[in-house]
Amino acid sequence: MGIGNIFKAFQPKDKVFFVLFEKVAETLVSMSKEFHESLLEFDINDDTMLKDMSDYEHKLDDLTHEIFVQLGENFITPFDREDISTLASGLDDIADFMYASAKYIYLYKTPLDPSYTEFSLLIYKSCVEIENAIKNMKDFKNPREVKESCIKINSFENIADDVLSQATVKLFETQDAINIIKIKSVLEYLETVTDKAEDVANTIENIIIKYA
Amino acid sequence: MGIGNIFKAFQPKDKVFFVLFEKVAETLVSMSKEFHESLLEFDINDDTMLKDMSDYEHKLDDLTHEIFVQLGENFITPFDREDISTLASGLDDIADFMYASAKYIYLYKTPLDPSYTEFSLLIYKSCVEIENAIKNMKDFKNPREVKESCIKINSFENIADDVLSQATVKLFETQDAINIIKIKSVLEYLETVTDKAEDVANTIENIIIKYA
């Protein structure tokens, strides 16, 4: 329908964007998987996870940069340039806030709040659905599957909202102001990761609405 | 001037967007009116307001979703697709942060800061001006009235900035760290509602600039 069909004709030439977005999504799945698994058996004295999160974040920076370079070199793109740019930045934001969460968990050296792994599981599940959505975006052939992934990501963000408010209320029961400031700050970074995943889902849905 | 005239010819077909945006604006006015009135005679043991805020927030989610569905089904839109999408998301953000403010007021069970009702009045007034602006956007016939509403919304946000800084300074005089963290957090949610209203005003002004 509409402009989509015109662009579809050009797709073989611009597979590069789908290839890059798939790489980004796969990297986010690996990053969030390690983030979640490390938090499940966390050891503050082993900073392997933090180093790996930093490496993943750099790798995603490079992939994002490559998408922008390709955007400069290709006049024809599989969907609106603005959408490619918004999607690339949105995916990069997920990595940035996941890395920031990890960084402050290590820096603050506070005991892990039980909600951390609830968040990391929601983050991992969101990244898996982002990967599904991006794979199904290819050729705009599976709009229903893409939409279903986006709905799931939105629901994960809603759950994360509740995890945040419940964890915050429990946290204040400790009456330890300094600890509260530290953990509240980490909780907010973690919740922001799911916000950024929701932004990506909304961007993907907007693209699908236009071209599918 | 310019592209606007071309689009105006198509308007009868896409009245649906104005109808939906008016519904959104009306709902925001009702939501903010109840929010303000409940805070004026607040009772922590009566959570009617919180439940109503949640209902309004869901209703606005549904309306926002409907706008995106219509965006997918209509090739011709009364103004840029990007602007419709930005406006719809911006209006939804107002509801989200108003609901979040209400939620944390109930969760924290702290006595109400006197600034809460100053904020809620500014939020209500901003929503009334958003409704005015959207009604006057129809057919792009009253650009002056739209602009005046946008200027008012911007001035409410400036006032909210001052309310925030003055309330924050007073709050710190209490020297109660835990209470400060809680109320500062609510103040920031409340101030963000006016930021989101300002974003909407800027989006509306951009649209008017293009088409009026």
Place this chain on the structure above:
Amino acid sequence: MGIGNIFKAFQPKDKVFFVLFEKVAETLVSMSKEFHESLLEFDINDDTMLKDMSDYEHKLDDLTHEIFVQLGENFITPFDREDISTLASGLDDIADFMYASAKYIYLYKTPLDPSYTEFSLLIYKSCVEIENAIKNMKDFKNPREVKESCIKINSFENIADDVLSQATVKLFETQDAINIIKIKSVLEYLETVTDKAEDVANTIENIIIKYA
């Protein structure tokens, strides 16, 4: 390459945008220079700096508004209307958060954290590079210089991230909860200024990619 060449033909008519963006950039350089120099020899009892920051912020509001007025009056623009709008708002955000940082430094009356001047130097350097980038954007003749400025701004934001995390960790060593809340809040405003500068750099790079 591509659309760029078509637009280049129209440039003489729309120099107004470059003139305005250069004025904005120059004002940001002056603002950040005074901000940094005042923090180097800070006196809480002399609020000249705060008043000047407020004046600069108003001046930048006016210039931003003028860009949007011109956007309404000019059908032909030197680059995408959306990009002009995003760039203008992004530059205005830098001024807003710089002013907010100054405001809370005065309001909280806390002793200056040593990191404040590290941030203000990074902010000043970022504004200088923004001015360079905008001057070199004119006629899209020096894309390499523009890119180099953008890379520098990105690196300043990375450094600011580290300044924030190191300053935050040191701050918590004081064990003074109320002081921690205040200074952490100022540190976050300061770091946000560099985030906004990075957003501007990314917007500029996107424009250059399209037209250079």
